Amino acid sequence: SKYSYVKSFEVDEKILPQVWIVVRLDGRCFSKFAEEHKLQKPNDERCLRLMEHSARKVLETFDECFFAYGQSDEFSFVLRKQTNIFNRRKSKILTCIVSLFTSAFVFYWKTFFNDVEMKYPPSFDGRVILYPSDQTLRDYLSWRQVDCHVNNQYNTCFWLLVQSGATPKEAYETLKGTYSDFKNELLFQKFGINYSHIEERFRKGSTLFKKPREDLVNPSKTVFEIVLTHEDIIKSEFWNKHSDLLSS
Amino acid sequence: SKYSYVKSFEVDEKILPQVWIVVRLDGRCFSKFAEEHKLQKPNDERCLRLMEHSARKVLETFDECFFAYGQSDEFSFVLRKQTNIFNRRKSKILTCIVSLFTSAFVFYWKTFFNDVEMKYPPSFDGRVILYPSDQTLRDYLSWRQVDCHVNNQYNTCFWLLVQSGATPKEAYETLKGTYSDFKNELLFQKFGINYSHIEERFRKGSTLFKKPREDLVNPSKTVFEIVLTHEDIIKSEFWNKHSDLLSS
Amino acid sequence: SKYSYVKSFEVDEKILPQVWIVVRLDGRCFSKFAEEHKLQKPNDERCLRLMEHSARKVLETFDECFFAYGQSDEFSFVLRKQTNIFNRRKSKILTCIVSLFTSAFVFYWKTFFNDVEMKYPPSFDGRVILYPSDQTLRDYLSWRQVDCHVNNQYNTCFWLLVQSGATPKEAYETLKGTYSDFKNELLFQKFGINYSHIEERFRKGSTLFKKPREDLVNPSKTVFEIVLTHEDIIKSEFWNKHSDLLSS
Amino acid sequence: SKYSYVKSFEVDEKILPQVWIVVRLDGRCFSKFAEEHKLQKPNDERCLRLMEHSARKVLETFDECFFAYGQSDEFSFVLRKQTNIFNRRKSKILTCIVSLFTSAFVFYWKTFFNDVEMKYPPSFDGRVILYPSDQTLRDYLSWRQVDCHVNNQYNTCFWLLVQSGATPKEAYETLKGTYSDFKNELLFQKFGINYSHIEERFRKGSTLFKKPREDLVNPSKTVFEIVLTHEDIIKSEFWNKHSDLLSS
Ligand SMILES: Nc1nc2c(ncn2[C@H]2C[C@H](O)[C@@H](COP(=O)(O)OP(=O)(O)OP(=O)(O)O)O2)c(=O)[nH]1
Ligand SMILES: Nc1nc2c(ncn2[C@H]2C[C@H](O)[C@@H](COP(=O)(O)OP(=O)(O)OP(=O)(O)O)O2)c(=O)[nH]1
Ligand SMILES: Nc1nc2c(ncn2[C@H]2C[C@H](O)[C@@H](COP(=O)(O)OP(=O)(O)OP(=O)(O)O)O2)c(=O)[nH]1
Ligand SMILES: Nc1nc2c(ncn2[C@H]2C[C@H](O)[C@@H](COP(=O)(O)OP(=O)(O)OP(=O)(O)O)O2)c(=O)[nH]1
Ligand SMILES: O=P(O)(O)OP(=O)(O)OP(=O)(O)O
Ligand SMILES: O=P(O)(O)OP(=O)(O)OP(=O)(O)O
Ligand SMILES: O=P(O)(O)OP(=O)(O)OP(=O)(O)O
Ligand SMILES: O=P(O)(O)OP(=O)(O)OP(=O)(O)O
Ligand SMILES: [Mg+2]
Ligand SMILES: [Mg+2]
Ligand SMILES: [Mg+2]
Ligand SMILES: [Mg+2]
Ligand SMILES: [Mg+2]
Ligand SMILES: [Mg+2]
Ligand SMILES: [Mg+2]
Ligand SMILES: [Mg+2]
Ligand SMILES: [Mg+2]
Ligand SMILES: [Mg+2]
Ligand SMILES: [Mg+2]
Ligand SMILES: [Mg+2]
Numbered sequence: 001s002k003y004s005y006v007k008s009f010e011v012d013e014k015i016l017p018q019v020w021i022v023v024r025l026d027g028r029c030f031s032k033f034a035e036e037h038k039l040q041k042p043n044d045e046r047c048l049r050l051m052e053h054s055a056r057k058v059l060e061t062f063d064e065c066f067f068a069y070g071q072s073d074e075f076s077f078v079l080r081k082q083t084n085i086f087n088r089r090k091s092k093i094l095t096c097i098v099s100l101f102t103s104a105f106v107f108y109w110k111t112f113f114n115d116v117e118m119k120y121p122p123s124f125d126g127r128v129i130l131y132p133s134d135q136t137l138r139d140y141l142s143w144r145q146v147d148c149h150v151n152n153q154y155n156t157c158f159w160l161l162v163q164s165g166a167t168p169k170e171a172y173e174t175l176k177g178t179y180s181d182f183k184n185e186l187l188f189q190k191f192g193i194n195y196s197h198i199e200e201r202f203r204k205g206s207t208l209f210k211k212p213r214e215d216l217v218n219p220s221k222t223v224f225e226i227v228l229t230h231e232d233i234i235k236s237e238f239w240n241k242h243s244d245l246l247s248s
Numbered sequence: 249s250k251y252s253y254v255k256s257f258e259v260d261e262k263i264l265p266q267v268w269i270v271v272r273l274d275g276r277c278f279s280k281f282a283e284e285h286k287l288q289k290p291n292d293e294r295c296l297r298l299m300e301h302s303a304r305k306v307l308e309t310f311d312e313c314f315f316a317y318g319q320s321d322e323f324s325f326v327l328r329k330q331t332n333i334f335n336r337r338k339s340k341i342l343t344c345i346v347s348l349f350t351s352a353f354v355f356y357w358k359t360f361f362n363d364v365e366m367k368y369p370p371s372f373d374g375r376v377i378l379y380p381s382d383q384t385l386r387d388y389l390s391w392r393q394v395d396c397h398v399n400n401q402y403n404t405c406f407w408l409l410v411q412s413g414a415t416p417k418e419a420y421e422t423l424k425g426t427y428s429d430f431k432n433e434l435l436f437q438k439f440g441i442n443y444s445h446i447e448e449r450f451r452k453g454s455t456l457f458k459k460p461r462e463d464l465v466n467p468s469k470t471v472f473e474i475v476l477t478h479e480d481i482i483k484s485e486f487w488n489k490h491s492d493l494l495s496s
Numbered sequence: 497s498k499y500s501y502v503k504s505f506e507v508d509e510k511i512l513p514q515v516w517i518v519v520r521l522d523g524r525c526f527s528k529f530a531e532e533h534k535l536q537k538p539n540d541e542r543c544l545r546l547m548e549h550s551a552r553k554v555l556e557t558f559d560e561c562f563f564a565y566g567q568s569d570e571f572s573f574v575l576r577k578q579t580n581i582f583n584r585r586k587s588k589i590l591t592c593i594v595s596l597f598t599s600a601f602v603f604y605w606k607t608f609f610n611d612v613e614m615k616y617p618p619s620f621d622g623r624v625i626l627y628p629s630d631q632t633l634r635d636y637l638s639w640r641q642v643d644c645h646v647n648n649q650y651n652t653c654f655w656l657l658v659q660s661g662a663t664p665k666e667a668y669e670t671l672k673g674t675y676s677d678f679k680n681e682l683l684f685q686k687f688g689i690n691y692s693h694i695e696e697r698f699r700k701g702s703t704l705f706k707k708p709r710e711d712l713v714n715p716s717k718t719v720f721e722i723v724l725t726h727e728d729i730i731k732s733e734f735w736n737k738h739s740d741l742l743s744s
Numbered sequence: 745s746k747y748s749y750v751k752s753f754e755v756d757e758k759i760l761p762q763v764w765i766v767v768r769l770d771g772r773c774f775s776k777f778a779e780e781h782k783l784q785k786p787n788d789e790r791c792l793r794l795m796e797h798s799a800r801k802v803l804e805t806f807d808e809c810f811f812a813y814g815q816s817d818e819f820s821f822v823l824r825k826q827t828n829i830f831n832r833r834k835s836k837i838l839t840c841i842v843s844l845f846t847s848a849f850v851f852y853w854k855t856f857f858n859d860v861e862m863k864y865p866p867s868f869d870g871r872v873i874l875y876p877s878d879q880t881l882r883d884y885l886s887w888r889q890v891d892c893h894v895n896n897q898y899n900t901c902f903w904l905l906v907q908s909g910a911t912p913k914e915a916y917e918t919l920k921g922t923y924s925d926f927k928n929e930l931l932f933q934k935f936g937i938n939y940s941h942i943e944e945r946f947r948k949g950s951t952l953f954k955k956p957r958e959d960l961v962n963p964s965k966t967v968f969e970i971v972l973t974h975e976d977i978i979k980s981e982f983w984n985k986h987s988d989l990l991s992s
Binding site for chain 1 (some may be wrong): 249251252253254255257258260273274321336339340342343344346347348350352353354355356366368369370371372373374375376377378379384387388390392394397398434
């Protein structure tokens with residue numbers, strides 16, 4: 001039609017070749033969402049499992065997405081450096097991942113939350129970030145896992161203090177400016193909790209990655225299994241153990 | 249932490265000031281989704297109403313989004329030219345709208361589809377398109393409404409032919425290269441259908457827009473009502489009638 | 497060759513259609529350049545004329561560039577909204593204009609500076625700025641002309657004070673925080689100068705634009721003459737007089 | 745002023761951190777420029793030396809530019825991966841380099857061309873290209889040097905054929921589709937020329953790079969010397985010899 005010239009106003013930025021593509025999404029106003037749905041504090045296992053499951057759907061759907069790391073209300077997806085998915089069109093990649101994750105989150109809610117009714121449709125923002133080297137990609141993931149640790153340690157202390165009778169303001173004052181060691185001590189002395197015995201899911205976040213395996217039916221073919229783990233991904237150990245990941 | 253330098257790799261493009269911002273989303277592989285969920289052909293009113301309802305949630309949530317037009321598995325949202333939403337960060341705007349729409353689509357599915365179970369989580373891609381003038385914005389919307397008309401007319405003929413015994417291939421051959429007039433004649437002669445009497449929702453698509461209204465409680469305040477309509481938005485009549493829309 | 501894959505790393509952003517394209521360039525470290533070449537203060541007519549001449553070469557070379565405005569060590573070029581020059585590739589447009597201007601500046605130096613030897617090669621930075629409407633384009637040009645006026649008035653006062661015996665620090669203190677009226681009074685009272693009688697080139701900057709004229713040889717063809725003027729381009733008068741400019 | 749809001753329309757893209765930044769410039773319509781100035785064919789040493797000298801000025805001016813490679817009417821500049829020059833603003837980096845190179849080319853023309861008058865101001869286009877790894881950067885430079893070789897070998901044959909009486913068309917036909925070996929044979933058999941004895945400047949192009957050297961006056965400081973060479977930069981030998989270059 002005579003209107004179709006407007007199509008020429010569409011421009012989808014092409015992502016630089018051979019850099020790691022990360023898509024991070026984050027729940028919008030999840031403080032409120034957690035409140036409204038009475039999520040357990042500081043961590044609600046059902047919610048974390050639902051996040052993991054939604055991330056798994058992304059990995060299943062997009063061959064080129066081989067790694068994901070999540071914690072709290074966020075998830076980061078990594079695409080192979082060499083991928084040519086959607087011709088490396090930035091908005092297309094970004095929206096397809098964010099939309100599928102969101103959809104899965106709502107769709108599988110009842111599987112994880114049973115009786116708890118979802119009150120309104122939650123949503124996630126998303127962004128594409130490019131990392132030119134293995135080092136910067138690993139530093140990115142380390143950044144997120146450190147964030148997980150720091151927040152979780154703080155929140156664990158905070159809510160235990162509150163549960164034990166402190167007002168939020170008092171709990172806040174107790175923890176203000178304190179170091180990691182202090183918080184560990186506090187947990188141990190006051191609550192008899194060894195922080196390192198807390199669930200790994202809470203302390204380390206959730207890592208999903210694709211592990212190649214020989215196809216039993218067709219041995220010349222490689223199939224990928226999606227593995228979920230809650231280990232340290234900052235140290236080299238993890239990456240050495242799964243050395244195929246960054247060479248992909 | 250020593251890793252936080254990686255944050256500096258994030259760059260969210262800022263959208264040029266004072267241009268119309270359009271976000272169009274489109275169902276991914278909806279041919280398959282329609283098939284799997286046995287959607288009515290060529291138009292499934294439940295699905296269109298669900299799309300409209302999801303679009304309404306976007307308009308309700310984002311003050312700055314004042315207009316939406318949808319048809320088939322797509323919806324376009326228009327943001328005020330002067331908006332400063334999210335500081336005009338492109339990816340943030342794009343993902344927040346696409347994610348909320350997706351979420352609403354899954355969340356409200358059962359309201360429109362009752363007994364029909366959703367089989368798997370659907371998703372939508374999205375893109376931002378900028379239009380520098382009222383004329384180009386209107387041409388964009390006209391482009392989508394012409395597309396609605398052309399596809400709907402074709403699909404109506406096609407499925408009637410198939411229902412009346414033709415194979416898909418035969419139906420395709422019958423319609424190949426024919427003009428609008430021919431199709432209208434065919435509908436009338438063969439099926440006794442006056443195309444212009446077909447539901448407006450199918451022929452014109454769905455337009456949602458915000459209509460200002462004096463707040464009854466607080467007369468100095470303007471409140472907005474979201475209006476759903478299925479009229480022609482190509483001709484000037486619509487825009488003259490709602491002259492505040494483009495001056496927003 | 498096996499290396500040619502690297503070409504795919506080249507991406508030249510395409511400029512949005514139908515917006516005004518402005519290229520502004522600005523002399524790098526022209527304070528030092530002016531000092532080293534003993535340019536007259538506050539304005540050196542030879543330098544301004546050389547700038548104008550270089551700008552003229554840009555207008556002569558690029559059909560699509562129909563307007564330029566310059567002052568001090570800067571020049572802004574405007575390209576037709578509808579231009580398809582270099583397929584609207586941003587870096588190509590930007591560098592071709594900046595490079596040609598620079599080249600002309602060095603090449604024609606001796607024409608304007610005769611005996612004054614150029615001591616080292618000067619250079620200019622450049623940027624592309626997009627304006628979606630006539631109003632924003634005019635506001636841009638007004639911004640530059642106001643800048644010309646404000647700086648010129650200040651510099652005129654400043655250098656007259658210094659010439660009449662003040663130290664630069666004293667001149668600075670005298671002018672700090674003063675308004676336009678004060679400066680006009682100062683010029684008049686102290687130096688007997690009516691600011692509005694100062695050369696228009698200094699007060700208003702330099703405007704170059706293409707004026708259509710019937711080709712005497714071939715009357716059906718339009719040829720363009722490049723006009724140089726030093727008038728007010730903030731008020732509508734100029735634009736009404738040359739109403740073809742913004743409709744181009 | 746009330747117009748200064750237009751400044752907000754300026755956006756200078758920030759270049760991704762930690763990638764190699766290449767700026768390549770290329771003479772505009774140098775076929776014509778070579779013709780008009782009667783440059784020697786296929787290579788004019790004066791012109792190549794002027795290009796080298798202009799590139800040297802760029803390296804002298806920008807600390808962060810440590811490597812340049814040129815051939816024919818083009819030059820590529822490489823900036824340190826870690827550079828924060830101009831806050832990595834793309835257009836600023838691009839135009840400053842292109843403008844300075846152009847300026848130097850015109851300014852130093854007479855030093856290299858003596859009596860030959862420059863007839864009109866030449867110009868250069870420019871582009872920024874990003875390479876995320878050492879390998880892709882080296883492949884880029886190899887691509888340019890292979891291009892130098894292929895063009896030079898072809899042009900050498902072509903002009904010798906023409907000088908020896910062939911029409912351009914005949915020379916073209918003789919060379920069409922032939923391989924490197926054939927051309928070497930032709931040079932040797934017909935013109936007694938051993939291609940590998942031709943000047944290295946013509947066969948290998950021009951490489952300029954910064955070599956660190958202890959400052960004689962202040963031994964704790966490193967100074968950089970700019971080295972010009974015409975060697976192979978495809979093989980690893982060069983990069984091993986100057987191993988500091990890519991670790992910069
Ligand atoms: N109770 C509870 N809250 C959680 C859980 N996971 C995340 N949250 C809450 C805690 C935080 O307030 C919030 C995540 O922080 P954000 O910085 O993403 O803030 P929020 O989503 O509220 O705002 P945003 O829209 O992202 O700027 O989600 C959980 O498992 N249990
Ligand atoms: N039966 C039925 N099908 C519909 C309805 N609305 C949309 N569809 C189907 C018809 C088309 O095959 C499809 C929309 O066309 P698209 O060009 O968006 O293709 P599709 O979504 O399959 O692929 P895509 O991922 O967008 O490239 O959705 C409906 O109401 N009823
Ligand atoms: N004496 C004299 N100086 C002039 C003339 N035109 C421009 N200039 C000088 C005055 C200012 O110091 C300078 C222009 O100001 P800018 O803000 O562009 O600063 P400058 O070029 O020094 O630094 P930049 O590299 O642009 O950040 O050029 C002139 O005609 N005569
Ligand atoms: N005679 C002669 N010609 C040269 C020399 N160096 C470069 N040239 C000419 C040969 C080529 O025609 C031209 C470079 O090729 P390009 O592909 O850059 O084409 P050109 O600059 O004409 O057009 P462009 O504006 O870059 O698209 O410059 C030289 O040393 N001697
Ligand atoms: O969906 P279209 O027709 O706008 O085209 P596209 O987005 O360029 O293609 P695709 O949907 O395949 O991404
Ligand atoms: O958009 P916001 O407010 O979440 O801000 P942000 O710049 O995205 O910050 P963060 O990465 O901390 O969510
Ligand atoms: O000069 P090339 O071959 O890199 O190609 P281009 O830049 O895409 O084309 P042009 O020189 O015509 O702008
Ligand atoms: O690059 P600079 O320092 O000139 O800074 P700028 O942001 O370009 O500022 P201006 O437009 O004032 O020259
Ligand atoms: Mg955020
Ligand atoms: Mg959040
Ligand atoms: Mg969060
Ligand atoms: Mg599509
Ligand atoms: Mg679709
Ligand atoms: Mg569609
Ligand atoms: Mg500046
Ligand atoms: Mg300057
Ligand atoms: Mg200036
Ligand atoms: Mg070129
Ligand atoms: Mg060239
Ligand atoms: Mg060339």
